[in-house]
Amino acid sequence: MSDDPSATLPAVDRMRAYWDIVAPLMGGTSAMRAVGKVLLPQYPAEQDDTYKERLALSTLLPVYAETVSNMTSRVFAEPLQLGEDVPDDIKTLCGDIDLAGNDLNSWSVELFRNGLSHGLCHALIDYQPTQDAEGNPLYKTRAEEIKAGVRPYAVIVKPDQVLGWRFTAGKLTQFRYMESVEVPDGEFGTASVQQIRVLEPGSWRTYRKPDKGGAWELHERGATSLSYIPLVTFYTGRTGALTAKPSLLELAYLNVKHWQSQSDQDNLLHVARVPLLFVFTDDDQFKLVISSGSATRMPKDGSAEYVEHTGAAIEAGRQSLQDLIDEMRMAGAKLLQRDKQQVKTAAQANEEAAQELSPLARMAGQFADCLAQLLQILADYRGLPDGGHVEMRGNFDSDFAPEVSLPSLISMASAGKISDETLYSEMQRRGVISDELDWAVEKDRIEMQGPALGTL
Incomplete structure (x- = not known):
């Protein structure tokens, strides 16, 4: 038992093990360097200074991040289309879905990208305050709220923000996540404060730590007009309720392997490019002088010569890196490979044959369903019976290179x-x-x- 709102569920900890790999890959070279030995181990006999230098010179080939970006671009090759059944009021809300000037299409790109990279991502329909600090209503009717511009809006809850949840009889009854909010700091400044938001059917709470530290304390609480938690989860690698495994995890492992191998190859090149001078003599008093304006006098029967790397290991390393690139290309392309997918209903089965869909095309269809759920939540807040549907018109053609x-x-x-x-x-x-x-x-x-x- 725990009364600490920041406690994470074991299921979250298991998913974070995946995100510890994919998040730095999405962040690029600087993020990979920041995690250091986690993804770039130090050699047993390697000195700390030598390792730091090698780490600082290592660069990432951003295959994972670019694959996620390219696949997302394919899904949004054409802007999503709101169905004819979407009410005009909901269409108006979709023009600025997050109160930050982003329409539904632009906002959805980020939701899909996070879902594809991490295996899942969450979207919350929040509502502007309708009560004061004492809990008194600010507006008498819904019409007054609408006239004042108070409205529902969408918030992306990224996977690594989530702390835990609770289901009761198959229904989501609690959802906790960490968020950062801006608060005034002095006359002109602002400060970022971490707080935990706890969502429950019909209510919400936030927790913050005192300025001097200590345990999390209740900060604010309020009520909603909904009998359920207005949360929708988009999955690309679902393993259970609110749990998932990144669908491109194998590509992530290959990309990390390439990061490590590339570091080894660069280090090998650095060593191989510097020839070593060996001097063969029994004279312990011999001193070597190397200068363009002087000559070295060798003892009798002594000799000196440069020893250079043969280059065989360099070529083997180069070929290994190229093979890894080919493997990563194949792993990323699997999202576009079509496979047999049976139609969903018996009525369709009588009318249609099995259709071929790629994994990416199925993800796009599931994403459209998630957006339809978000529209329904907007409709519920507005007291409308139906929110309508969304149509995705992506490009799922596997022809990566037109020149072929x-x-x-x-x-x-x-x-x-x-x-x-x-x-x-x-x-x-x-x-x-x-x-x-x-x-x-x-x-x-x-x-x-x-x-x-x-x-x-």
């Missing part, structure tokens, strides 16, 4: 196996030709300009 497939398409068009219009549309789909151009108009232009040079 375009020659084949051009050859097929030249051989008459596909039409010029199909070739044109495939060019547009790969981003080679602007989407603003129209085939019918372009075809008329081609006919007007006559045959190309060198043709009859």
